[in-house]
Amino acid sequence: METNFVTFAEQASQPGGRADQDSVLLDSYSNTVVTVAKKVSPSVVQIKVSGRATNQTEIDLKRGRSDRGNSDGGTGSGFIISTDGYIITNNHVVAGAGKIEVAVAARADEPSRDYEATLIGRDPATDIAVIKIYADGLKAIRFADSKQVQVGQIAIAIGNPYGFQYSLTAGVVSALGRTLRSESGRLIDDVIQTDAALNPGNSGGPLVDANGDVIGVNTAVILPAQGLCFAVSSNLAAFVAGKLIMHGRVRRGYLGIAGQLINLTERIKLYNQLTTKTGVIVASVEVDGVAGNSQLRQGDIIVGFDGQPIATMDDLHRLLTDQTIGKRIPVSVLRENRQISLYVIPGELN
Numbered sequence: 430m431e432t433n434f435v436t437f438a439e440q441a442s443q444p445g446g447r448a449d450q451d452s453v454l455l456d457s458y459s460n461t462v463v464t465v466a467k468k469v470s471p472s473v474v475q476i477k478v479s480g481r482a483t484n485q486t487e488i489d490l491k492r493g494r495s496d497r498g499n500s501d502g503g504t505g506s507g508f509i510i511s512t513d514g515y516i517i518t519n520n521h522v523v524a525g526a527g528k529i530e531v532a533v534a535a536r537a538d539e540p541s542r543d544y545e546a547t548l549i550g551r552d553p554a555t556d557i558a559v560i561k562i563y564a565d566g567l568k569a570i571r572f573a574d575s576k577q578v579q580v581g582q583i584a585i586a587i588g589n590p591y592g593f594q595y596s597l598t599a600g601v602v603s604a605l606g607r608t609l610r611s612e613s614g615r616l617i618d619d620v621i622q623t624d625a626a627l628n629p630g631n632s633g634g635p636l637v638d639a640n641g642d643v644i645g646v647n648t649a650v651i652l653p654a655q656g657l658c659f660a661v662s663s664n665l666a667a668f669v670a671g672k673l674i675m676h677g678r679v680r681r682g683y684l685g686i687a688g689q690l691i692n693l694t695e696r697i698k699l700y701n702q703l704t705t706k707t708g709v710i711v712a713s714v715e716v717d718g719v720a721g722n723s724q725l726r727q728g729d730i731i732v733g734f735d736g737q738p739i740a741t742m743d744d745l746h747r748l749l750t751d752q753t754i755g756k757r758i759p760v761s762v763l764r765e766n767r768q769i770s771l772y773v774i775p776g777e778l779n
Contacts (some may be wrong), residue, residue, distance in 0.1 A: 480527020
C-alpha cells in the first residue's frame with residue numbers, strides 16, 4: 430500500500446493558496462483607495478481664513494480648537510457640492526473670518542488655484558457652514574445616505590492637515606449614533622466615529638465610502654486619544670447645507686426660558702405615570718419676548734413637549750425645530766408635583 434504525504438509547504442505553494450489570496454485582497458483594497466482618491470481629490474479644497482475677530486480667536490483658544498494658524502487666521506478643509514461653487518466646511522473653520530480664500534486643484538498633483546469665497550451661512554449648532562466661490566470647471570462630490578452606513582465599512586478622509594494639501598487617511602467606521610456638544614451648547618446627533626486619522630486642518634473635509642460618496646463631514650478629534658475621530662453625518666450635513674443656501678441660516682424654535690436638569694422621585698414618577706427619571710425645571714421665564722410662554726411659571730418641571738417625553742434640555746432643543754415656530758404646542762409640566770397640560774407658542778431663535 431502506497432502512502433502519499435502532503436506537507437504544509439506544498440499546500441502554500443499551490444496556485445490559489447492563502448498567500449495568493451492575501452495578495453489579491455491587498456490589491457483590491459489598495460485599488461479601492463486609489464480610485465477614491467482620484468475621484469474625490471478634485472472636489473476637496475483648502476480653506477484659508479484671515480482677519481478673524483479677536484473675541485472669536487479667544488473663544489476658539491479656550492475651547493481647544495486647533496485649526497488655527499496665526500492669531501487672526503487659520504486653515505481648514507471643505508468640499509464642493511455643486512458645480513456652481515457651493516462648498517461645505519465646518520462652522521469653526523470660518524467663524525469670525527474677515528476674508529476667506531479657497532485653493533482648488535483639478536488633481537492632487539497639480540498646482541492649486543486660489544479664489545476668494547463668500548460666506549453663505551453657518552450653523553454653530555451643527556458646526557456646518559456653506560461658502561461659495563465663482564469658478565469654472567468645478568467638480569462636485571455626491572452625498573451618500575448615512576442611514577445605510579455600517580460599522581466596519583471603509584471610511585476614507587481627505588483634507589489638508591497642518592497645511593499639507595490633499596492628504597488621505599483610511600480606516601473604518603468605528604461606531605454610529607454618537608453625539609457631540611457643539612459650540613452653541615446643543616447636541617449634534619447621529620455623529621459617525623471613525624479611526625481614519627484626522628489632524629488640525631482636516632476639519633470640514635469629507636469622510637467618504639468606498640464609492641467616493643460623502644458619508645460625513647470631519648469635525649472633531651479627541652487629541653489625547655488614538656483613533657477617535659468624529660464626523661457629522663451626511664444626511665444632517667446635506668439638510669443643514671440646503672437650509673443655509675436657501676435662507677442663510679437654520680431656523681429653530683425658542684421658548685424663552687432658562688432651565689436645568691432635575692431628578693424626579695419614584696413617588697412622583699409613579700403618581701404621574703412618567704417614563705423618565707428626570708425633567709427640566711424652569712429657572713426663569715422671559716416675559717414679553719418672542720415666545721408665547723405666559724402659561725409657564727418658575728418652578729414648573731417640563732416632562733413633555735408636543736406629546737414627546739422630556740428628560741433633558743437636549744430633548745427640548747431637539748424638538749424645537751422650525752416646524753414649531755408660531756404654532757400652539759402642548760406642554761406637560763409638573764406643578765406642585767401634579768402633572769398638568771398647558772400651551773406655548775415657540776418663537777424663532779435669533
